[in-house]
Amino acid sequence: MKFIHTAKTAFHGLERNKSRSGLTVLGIVIGITSIILIMSIGQGAEDLILGQIQGLGTRTIAVIPGREPSGPSDVAQIFSDSLKARDLELLKRKENVSGLESIMPIVFGSESVSFEGETYRATIFGGTELATEIFDLAPREGVFISDDDVRGRADVVVIGAKVKEELFGDSDAIGKRVRVKDRSLRVVGVLPTKGQVSFFNFDEAAFMPYTTAQQFIFGIKYFHRFIVEAESEGAILRTVEDLKVTLRESHGITDPDKDDFFVQTQADLASRLSTITSVLTLFLASVAAISLVVGGIGIMNIMLVSVTERTREIGLRKAVGAYRKDILYQFLLEAVLLTGTGGIIGIGLGAALSFLAGLAISQFVGVEWKFSFPVSAVFLGLGVSGFVGLIFGIYPARKAAEKSPIEALRYE
Template identity: 40%
Template sequence: MFSLIESFRSALQSVKAHGFRSFLTTLGIIIGVASTIAVVSVIQGLSYSINQQFEGFGSNSISIRSYTPRNERLKGKIARITPDDVEVISKQVEGVQFITPILGSNVGSTSSIKFAGNETFGQVSGSTYNYQSVQNIDMKYGRFLSYSDNLSRRKVVVIGEKVRTELALPKNPVGEFIQFAGEWLKIIGLAEEKGAFLGFNQDNFMVMPYSTMQGLNGNLIEPDIFVQLQLKSLENLDSIKEKITRILRKQHKLTTEDDDFKVETPEQLTSGISQVIDTLTIVLGGIVSISLFVGGIGIMNIMLVSVTERTREIGICKAIGAKRHHILLQFLIEAIVLSLLGGIIGIIIGYGLGFLAAATIPNFPPATIPLWAIGIAFGFCAFVGILFGILPAAKAANLDPIDALRYE
């Protein structure tokens, strides 16, 4: 224990005595660790934000959308979820608390909305009063769509904060009329602001009664409906998914063909995105960590020079009784200390760079450094110190004391 403490003291003394050289020696380690931590912090910050957003959707929700397999697309076939599918699911599937069809506009995923000479493009859809529950929408002003709105095909809409801002509508826009697809629609509600998610603004939307959207789309194109359900309990999640799959396969007259629809939960979406992010973290982290090996080679070179400079000192130490393992430990710990100091500085700089990068990108979540990243960084630095410090340490330990004392 005494020799270990003395080795640490000697290593720190040597680093302090040659401060500028020590800084240049660890520069490769600093750059490598800083790059790795910056990349990991930005990607993990994004991952944390995504998981938080999906938690807001609720783990007891299910979404159903059409999906055309590749071989069917080659035949010119396009799969659709129809109103009949929605009706059968709502009647035959038990354990569903809310179900709502979501019908998009036939002019595209983003549509033109106008007011008093101003124009914006937002996500326009038609749905029912259950849309508020499955999408977790809180109202800031006015009310949401009602059952009677859909029954009477009323030309009313609920908008998001982004649409209100872009159209320069009053702070409380309830009662104003906006134009969409040549029709004037009355605003009955403004939703609470949610902010951005994965680069998409969640407040850039307008929703109207499902029947009103049907009327605006006309009968020229068969509708393709997106469906969202909220379950009463998570206990029946798997059985409900299986039942929905059976119902839709029967509705679409599928026997041996692949499903032409997708039944998904937030956990599945989160899992898929997490796998992509984890792979990206490993790949990018692996690329930038190459500089750690470059830094390790720099440490080995300087330590070899240090052995040559301190040959006489090593000879004196051996002459007064220092054993081979004492010399080996002293130089090995010095290499590890240099590497770990570089790692500490690199972590601080890396987090700063990650935080700066996240703050610079608009609507990007803040950087987050997980504990495992810090642990890996320190462990890798220690490994580099041992790996590239062992050769200089062995060379110093194997010096002959008489030859070392004669060295000039």
């Protein structure tokens, strides 16, 4: 029997029982849909995170106080006050860190910002004028903080778009004075809406000279980060080494295992985060794969019922000349057609749902989500669904093929 006729026979077999076939397919549809959805959203999340990190510039290096966390449980950041003003001075020197182009110390924390009875809990961000370059922050109104502001601990602040809206609404903010803790600060600039950049949301930030923030807001003498720009991408490794050596010397550390700081490059961060998202995607996809197994068992169950129900048909086919393998392929193909159809519907549905999910994320979370649909997901979806059909179809198909024509014809 030619393959095409076996396929037609299998198709008619399913067609004769449309609603049952449809319900059987549902299990596979759900399984494939969830796998596609998870893969597509996982890919989108990875693209988004990596995009944001790259948005910070690939030459950016962060020096973070405390010991580098070695695992998820090791969150205690000891020595969190280890980065001092003296370190900043040492790192700025060309003879210590030759590949360094610029360095910005930052301090941050959450504080209430208020204006005429309106209060908003903002992220207080203390830095220097270099933030305009490093974070690509150009104010949409007014000016950014200047070098002089930093040196003079000026009471000036640049506020994010959300902060401006919450405190001032539509009215002008430039020149107005806002209160942070007991300090009165003059608004000199307003940032445009930027959304999330890396880990910072500048829309909800109030940006001021780090000197001001250290002394009047947080009352500390250390820094939360040094953000370093290397001269070039080629200079990153050298710069990282120089930073470490200089800081160890400054802190009197001889054993690198006892470092009270750690250095992170954007590349590190990118690879680490992409590993995390990949592992998460894989994990979720394997959970979804369980539903495929359940769907497959559903197919097997229905196929077994169908084989019993169609005992006469099988007997008749054999009596009029069907080979054992004609029957085997017919029922196997029925199973694969069921799961394959489920796979195709699942791929389409998964793509549509992840597209909608992308729209929803952009809308409600306020990030720029790019819909991404990995081609590998299509092949995976088809491959897996076909495979499920083969695996769970083989047993019923063999049972059908084994039937003897007389047993089958006698069956009542």
